[in-house]
Amino acid sequence: MSKPSLPKGTRDFLPVQVAKRTYLFSVIEEVFKTFGYLRIETPTMENLSTLTGKYGEEGDRLLFKVLNNGDFLSDVDPGLLNEKNSSKVIPQISKRGLRYDLTVPFARFVVMHQNDIQFPFKRYQIQQVWRADRPQKGRYQEFYQCDVDVVGSDSLMYEAELVQIYAAVFRKLGLKVKILMNNRKILFGLAEVAGIKDKFMDMTIAIDKLDKIGKDGVIKEMIDREITAEQAEKVIALLQITSIQDLEIAFEGFEEGSKGIEEVRQVIRYLGDSTPELAFDISLARGLNYYTGCIFEVKADSEAYPKLTMGSIGGGGRYDNLTGVFGLKDVSGVGVSFGAERIYDVMEELNLFPADVQKDIDVLFIALDEAAHLFAFEKATQLRQVGIACDVYPEPTKMKKQMSYANARNVPYVAIVGESERLENKVSLKKYGDRHAGKFKHRQPGCLF
């Protein structure tokens, strides 16, 4: 028999990992609830037509397609099959695909249920998504996303709210972060001032790489994308502006850029000084081209953790017309996502998970003979009835062996039961680290703890 294995880019989770992941998700979820967001779920599979064309050419390639059931080859055009043209055959043999993110299914959800929900509709969603990407460390083909969005309002209050959600979650987790904010309209203003309005997307993609490839790299990238060196230099010069006031002066007479500035100002007005984690960053771009207003990105604080190399651990922004592709116009939305897998890795590396997430049982009963074993089981039953998690070693074997098991499971208390305890209706309770145990009479279940 061959050894079992897992599909590429997928993982099992051990109990200790599940405990930590559950902790992480529950902290995030608690904050979402506090801000009045409601949980929804969507199916693992969507119609392929819902998914294709929403993530660009690259995204379509990374979509997992699900083979049709039944005799799926019988209706395929034999000519296409002979050509071995996969891209033309796929629509005929696959009508469904695995969800690639949570945002597009959410847009579909809003359109389909627009009469069942109240706008502004605030929802969150914590589910797996699948991408046929080449796996690397911290990048998987199956992973969780935690999205929180509000649709049906263009109030900038929600931008401020989402910033506060970010801050609240990471404070609870004990992780120091920088929340970066920019605005797509500011980036457009940049292109306008530099005279490359028609190259807006190319410019954005290049700028996005600034902290990775540096100024010269960005200039080169822009030139590769048919932006002149002069224009590229102009963009770089504008990127050096760090204060909002100076930027406002540079944008004088440019409507779109000025509007972006005002939006950023308004968000900051809402927040006051509640979130020192927030910083304006004109070079923040984010690739996704459906963003139209404020954009956000969260990074672990590199000053607090200089050794950490992890990049973005969350991001999002405002999109004015997400549901448009599904036929519902003029519904504005804004949302952010938590990169749970990466947050997990960062927390692990920084040792930020509380020690007690790993604790499972409070007490382990160990018995030294058959009669004591029955007695221990009875006592364990009583403890369980009052909600104390405990376990009984399955047989009254050598104490050393049972103690080793308690040790391996990190049990804080061991209840030892032998003949004398049984006859006195007591257990000898031993706390981890104490040299000797004391005998306690067990009158009320749970009174010992």
Place this chain on the structure above:
RNA sequence: GAGGUUGUAGCUCAGUUGGUUAGAGCAUCGGAUUGUGGUUCCGAGGGCCGUGGGUUCAAGUCCCAUCUACCUCCCCA
């Protein structure tokens, strides 16, 4: 999708210019010490050397393909 590195016991790894029956530590199981937590001592099981081809008298070792993990692009969480 392009380029690169890698794979030996459950885990971490040795394994010589290709040369008899592939080793160690940890873990597991059994035994000794017979009522107090990572100790000690003795012993045992456990391997299609990732998979499939090839070269050779002979392959864990050399060549090709493939899969996996990891790295750089691309893209992203």
